[in-house]
Amino acid sequence: MSANYLPNLSKACINLVALRDTARSDLITVLDSVRGGKVLVLDPQLIGTLSLVAEASLLKEHGVEKIMLLSASHIEGVEANKNVVYIVRAAIPNMRSIATQIHLTEASVSLKYHVFLIPRRSLICERVLEDLGVLDSIQQIGEMQLDLIAFDDDVLSMEMESGFRDMALDGDKTTLYYVTRSIMKLQAVFGVIPTVMGKGSQAKFVSEMMKRMHKELEIDSLNVNPEIDGIFLIDRDVDLFTPMLTQLTYEGLVDEIFGIKNGFVEVELEVKEQPKDKQAQPAAASASTDTPAEQTRSLLQKTKVPLNNSNSLYSEIRDLSFTQVGPTLNKKAVYIDENYKERHQAKTVSEIREFMKKLPNLQEEHRALGIHINIAEKISKIVRDSSFRRHIEAEQSIIAGESEKENLEYIEEIINRQEPLGKVLRLLCLFSIVNNGLKQKQYELFRREIMQTYGFETILTLHNLEKSGLLKRSESKPYFGALRKSMRLVDDKEDSGDISYTFAGYAPLSIRIIQSALRGQLGALEETLKVLPGPQFAFQQDLPAGVRPVSQMPDLSGTMQSRKKVLLVYFIGGVSFAEIAALRLIARQDDSSYDIIVASTKLINGSSLLESVYERVGLLAGQ
Amino acid sequence: AKIMDAFTNFVDVPDAIAKLRAAADDFNVSSKDFQGVSRLCEEQVELLQSQKAAEEHSGDGGSLTFSSVSDTIYTLISSGDFKSAERFRSQFKVTDKKFWWIKVKALGVSRNWEGLEKF
Numbered sequence: 001m002s003a004n005y006l007p008n009l010s011k012a013c014i015n016l017v018a019l020r021d022t023a024r025s026d027l028i029t030v031l032d033s034v035r036g037g038k039v040l041v042l043d044p045q046l047i048g049t050l051s052l053v054a055e056a057s058l059l060k061e062h063g064v065e066k067i068m069l070l071s072a073s074h075i076e077g078v079e080a081n082k083n084v085v086y087i088v089r090a091a092i093p094n095m096r097s098i099a100t101q102i103h104l105t106e107a108s109v110s111l112k113y114h115v116f117l118i119p120r121r122s123l124i125c126e127r128v129l130e131d132l133g134v135l136d137s138i139q140q141i142g143e144m145q146l147d148l149i150a151f152d153d154d155v156l157s158m159e160m161e162s163g164f165r166d167m168a169l170d171g172d173k174t175t176l177y178y179v180t181r182s183i184m185k186l187q188a189v190f191g192v193i194p195t196v197m198g199k200g201s202q203a204k205f206v207s208e209m210m211k212r213m214h215k216e217l218e219i220d221s222l223n224v225n226p227e228i229d230g231i232f233l234i235d236r237d238v239d240l241f242t243p244m245l246t247q248l249t250y251e252g253l254v255d256e257i258f259g260i261k262n263g264f265v266e267v268e269l270e271v272k273e274q275p276k277d278k279q280a281q282p283a284a285a286s287a288s289t290d291t292p293a294e295q296t297r298s299l300l301q302k303t304k305v306p307l308n309n310s311n312s313l314y315s316e317i318r319d320l321s322f323t324q325v326g327p328t329l330n331k332k333a334v335y336i337d338e339n340y341k342e343r344h345q346a347k348t349v350s351e352i353r354e355f356m357k358k359l360p361n362l363q364e365e366h367r368a369l370g371i372h373i374n375i376a377e378k379i380s381k382i383v384r385d386s387s388f389r390r391h392i393e394a395e396q397s398i399i400a401g402e403s404e405k406e407n408l409e410y411i412e413e414i415i416n417r418q419e420p421l422g423k424v425l426r427l428l429c430l431f432s433i434v435n436n437g438l439k440q441k442q443y444e445l446f447r448r449e450i451m452q453t454y455g456f457e458t459i460l461t462l463h464n465l466e467k468s469g470l471l472k473r474s475e476s477k478p479y480f481g482a483l484r485k486s487m488r489l490v491d492d493k494e495d496s497g498d499i500s501y502t503f504a505g506y507a508p509l510s511i512r513i514i515q516s517a518l519r520g521q522l523g524a525l526e527e528t529l530k531v532l533p534g535p536q537f538a539f540q541q542d543l544p545a546g547v548r549p550v551s552q553m554p555d556l557s558g559t560m561q562s563r564k565k566v567l568l569v570y571f572i573g574g575v576s577f578a579e580i581a582a583l584r585l586i587a588r589q590d591d592s593s594y595d596i597i598v599a600s601t602k603l604i605n606g607s608s609l610l611e612s613v614y615e616r617v618g619l620l621a622g623q
Numbered sequence: 624a625k626i627m628d629a630f631t632n633f634v635d636v637p638d639a640i641a642k643l644r645a646a647a648d649d650f651n652v653s654s655k656d657f658q659g660v661s662r663l664c665e666e667q668v669e670l671l672q673s674q675k676a677a678e679e680h681s682g683d684g685g686s687l688t689f690s691s692v693s694d695t696i697y698t699l700i701s702s703g704d705f706k707s708a709e710r711f712r713s714q715f716k717v718t719d720k721k722f723w724w725i726k727v728k729a730l731g732v733s734r735n736w737e738g739l740e741k742f
Contacts (some may be wrong), residue, residue, distance in 0.1 A: 416721040418693060443661060452715065455691040456667045460659070540653070 007263065009312040012153035013566055014227045018189055020150050023053045030144050031062040034083045034114050039066045039075070041101075042131065043088035046118065048262030049159050050087075052149050072097045074104030075111065083112045087144060090125050099132035113138045118146045119178055147182035148599055151263050153306045155580060156599040158182060159262065164236060164573045165612045167202060168468035175601060176202055177265060179572055180209040182599070184217060186568070191226035192541050193568070194549060197517055200235025200534035202572045207233060208536060210613065214541065226549045228597075229565040232517055236573025236609075238532050239510035240470060241480070243606040245395050247578035248504050250325045251307065251318040253379050255577050255605050257259035260307060265599035269303045269374050300374050305371055313368040319581035321558040322383060322499045325376050329369065336366050391427070398431050400490060401481050401507050407431060408442065412449060422452050425461070426606045431472045433536035439472030460615035469533075480533040486528050487512045496570070497589070499582035511582040514569055517593055518586065567594045574604035634701075639689075643668045667717070673714060677707050692717060693725055700729035 009016040027050070031038070036216045042050065042060065047069065059067070068075070070088055078084070088094040102113060113134075117125060121143040148156040158178065166172035183206070187193060192214075194206055236243070249258055258265050309315040313332060317325050339362055346352045382388055394410045397403050412433065414424055428446060432438050438446065450458050463472040484490055489507050491500040499515070500507035513529065516522050526536050543549075551565040569583060580598050587596040602608075650661035668671045674687040675696060681704065687695050692715045699708040712722050 275705065411628070413720070416718070418724070448663075449718075451663065451691070453691055453693040453721070455661075455689075455694070456670075459663065505631040 007053065007150065007152055007306075007308040007383045009150055010152050011309060012150075012597075013564070014190055014597065016150045016153060016156075017204055019148070019156075019186070020053060020434070022185070022189065023146060023149060026144055026146065027054055028058075028111075030064055030087065030116050030142065031059070031064065031085065033140075033142065034063075034085055035055060037065045038083035039065050039068065039078055040064045040083050040330070041068050041070050041075075041084060041088075043094055043118075044069045045089060045161060046087065046146075048264070049146070049149055052151060052262060053146075070097050070101075072104075072443060074101060074108070078109065080109050081112060083114060086113070086115045088115070088117065089121040090120065090143075090381065092125065092128055095125050095128040096132065099129060101530060102134045102137050102324060103337050110406045114140050114142070116142045116144045119181075120145065140597040145185075147178055149187065151603070154309075154584070154595075154597050156597065157603050158601050159603070160601050162612060164604070164609060165468075167573060168237070169464055169613055172207070176205050176209065176572070179570070179601065180213060180549070182571070183210060183500070184213050186228070188222060189224075190228050190387065191222070191224035191547065191549075192543055193228045193231045194226060194235070194543060195230035195538070196543055197230065197522065197538040198233035199240045199513060199529065199532070199536045200233070200572065202235045202237070202534070203233035203536050203570075206572065207539075208215070211233060211541075223544065223547060225547045225553070226543065227566060228568050229549055229594075231570060232514055233570045233572060234510060234513065235534055236361055236571060236575075237469065238513070238534060239508065240433050241399070241430070242503075242508040242510055242579060243574070243576050243609050244426055244433060245503050245506060246392060246397070247502065247576055247605060248322055248392075249318070249502050249578050249581045250320050250322055250376070250379075251581065252502070252576065252578040252605070253322055254307070254375060256607070257350040257379055257382060257606075258375075261601070263308050264304045264306055265301060265375075267378070268300045269305075269371060270300060271597050285505045303371070311364075311368050313365055317372065318577075321504070322379065325372075326380070326552065329376060330374055332365075332369055333373075336369060338363060352396075352497050355553055360396045391423075393432060394427065396505065398427075398434055399484075401434070401484070404435075411446070415446075415449050415453050418453055421450075421458065422607045422610060424450065425465065425471075425610055429465060429606075429610065432471045434478065435474065436476060436478040436480070437472035440473055440596050443473045457615070459614075464613045464615050465610070470610065470613070483509065483528070483531065487572070499585050501585075502582045508579050508582055510571070510575075511579055511586070513569075513585055518567065518592070564593055564595045568597050568599060571598070571600040574602045574609060575600040576605050577603070640668050640671055643671075670715065673711065677704075677711075679706070693721065696722070696725050697729045700726055701733045 006020075009020065031040075056067075068077070070086065075084065088098070098113075098115065103411045105111060110256055115129075115138055121141060126135070126141060129138065129141075135180060145159050151157050159362075160175060160178070160468065163175045166175050183193075196206055197208065198204065219226065247253060251260070254260060254265055258267050305315060307318070317328055320328060321373075339358065343355055346355045362457075390410070391414075394407055398407050411424065411427055414427070427436075441548070446461055447459070450462065466473075487507075487509060489512065490499075490505060491498050491507055498507060499511055502508065513522075513525075516525050522536070524537070529536060549565075551563050553563075575598060583598055586592060586595060647664035647668070659703075668714045670687060670692060674690075677699070678687050679700075682694065686698060690698065692711060694740050696708045696717065699705075699711065711717070
């Protein structure tokens with residue numbers, strides 16, 4: 001956990017630092033509840049998210065002498081009676097690892113164990129610890145409420161891996177409880193949110209729970225002027241079309257190809273020289289734990305690159321359509337070069353001083369430029385390949401409702417070529433969702449072909465996809481064609497300034513819905529949107545006496561108009577980077593009177609969404 | 624669907640076959656879709672048996688069982704056993720197109736240029 005990589009949140013339209021501070025203080029409370037020096041054992045799934053909350057030095061200040069990742073092996077090199085603090089997600093496999101670790105360690109040394117569960121204590125977990133016979137060795141079991149974490153100055157996420165699966169597959173509503181709790185926490189910090197809108201049955205469930213908790217928590221007694229004017233809750237189920245498509249923004253492609261985890265991407269980059277100053281080192285989130293000695297000079301080096309608005313170059317290119325990334329990087333290179341040249345023109349001492357002041361910034365930009373040129377080249381190689389193009393063409397023709405036969409043949413072909421199963425399933429699901437299901441015969445054909453190629457176990461995955469609605473056998477008429485027209489989902493005019501640039505001509509349905517809500521047209525669309533799952537709703541929450549929304553107050557300069565309203569868009573079940581890009585565009589457009597903040601249970605793309613419902617049993621589990 | 628879990632937790636080939644047979648029987652009920660699943664289970668039993676037979680024939684234990692039909696054909700072609708590959712193709716009604724792709728890939732990887740030219 002490096003100190004330098006907490007995202008800088010100062011540009012956020014609401015005070016997200018305050019939100020991060022509450023998470024930090026929760027963490028500190030946990031650490032301080034165990035006196036003295038301690039060993040911290042973290043859930044590998046959590047280390048990335050926690051590194052967005054606190055830096056290593058903060059942990060050290062609160063007595064953490066060593067950080068380890070949770071594993072089922074015994075703890076070495078720790079003196080007797082030392083405190084061991086576990087911070088892990090409340091999941092049964094984690095409890096098993098803890099029990100094994102305690103058993104193995106107890107054979108040689110006796111330590112004091114403390115277990116903190118995220119996001120709350122669960123009886124099942126305690127039962128598992130008891131059954132495995134370690135409950136008596138544990139000094140205390142507590143909980144830590146870690147929910148929404150600021151990934152950027154406009155993105156919050158809970159990063160719950162199994163959120164979508166729990167809801168879609170297992171009908172588990174716990175996630176919805178956490179969602180509601182996270183909204184209540186936001187309201188405690190930023191005031192009651194006056195307008196609540198939404199679409200989807202989970203969204204509706206959350207809004208009802210909000211009303212109930214509103215009364216129970218007596219949130220009215222908080223005397224905070226609301227900073228957030230409205231919240232829009234939307235189920236991932238409402239728009240499953242969009243995530244099945246390949247994202248075509250820069251950040252979207254980085255995620256599709258390399259996978260973005262907790263605001264970082266890990267790529268192999270060519271490193272010309274060993275970086276000298278500290279910031280340039282590939283600071284892995286795990287750097288402070290136990291990275292082996294500094295790697296020797298190699299041409300290719302695995303590098304962890306932070307991806308957030310703290311870097312001005314990245315914030316400029318992240319949401320661009322990939323075709324525009326090259327030219328922009330080029331312009332940037334020329335600009336930096338010119339700035340460096342100023343050094344020669346600087347004659348007087350004060351001119352030189354001016355230049356020196358700019359230098360660190362310039363060097364930082366230069367370094368970022370090098371990294372992103374490197375990444376963009378890698379992506380470019382893939383994107384230019386004919387098989388990638390063919391795939392995008394197939395996606396687009398499915399969305400456009402054209403050449404059904406060719407598209408099915410294409411899917412069959414990629415099965416025959418044994419392309420990755422994920423790629424096949426994503427396209428097949430897209431076809432199914434757009435056409436509101438496959439015909440029984442088609443379904444049986446594909447099931448057979450897929451099993452024959454990828455193995456018998458895939459029958460379970462197919463079953464899960466069907467259960468979660470991603471794959472269907474047609475029972476009713478497709479409605480996507482009508483939606484495509486009425487919501488203007490396909491718009492392939494270039495440079496139209498429309499959000500459809502994010503998928504090269506397809507406007508994400510989810511964002512079209514938000515767009516209509518911002519324009520006050522949602523009511524009129526209720527009929528149109530009825531074909532999508534779940535109810536649509538909107539209501540006002542009463543504000544406590546004496547407070548009023550910040551957006552309605554004159555700002556310091558006394559002008560009423562300059563302050564924008566703030567809308568929080570909460571995706572239940574996940575949101576993709578391209579959708580976030582589209583929302584940013586909407587907020588930036590001239591006629592927008594809103595700043596937008598995105599919250600989600602998880603940052604996803606189509607592949608990770610599908611993978612979350614895969615069945616990993618038998619032979620598949622080992623892979 | 625819960626029965627499915629049972630037959631992926633097998634110990635060895637005979638065990639898996641027994642579990643699949645039980646599942647096939649369970650699914651062989653009135654519903655049309657279940658019957659489809661039942662047939663698929665039976666087919667998987669056949670696959671396992673044929674794989675086992677092919678392994679015994681070549682004395683190459685464990686290289687085929689539990690792999691998919693495509694992977695089986697791929698392995699057989701790679702090792703030059705075209706006859707057995709053909710047998711699997713007809714037994715499991717592999718489409719011509721799919722067989723073609725597997726063959727190209729297998730011959731390409733094993734650098735059997737001669738074989739590629741012939742076909």
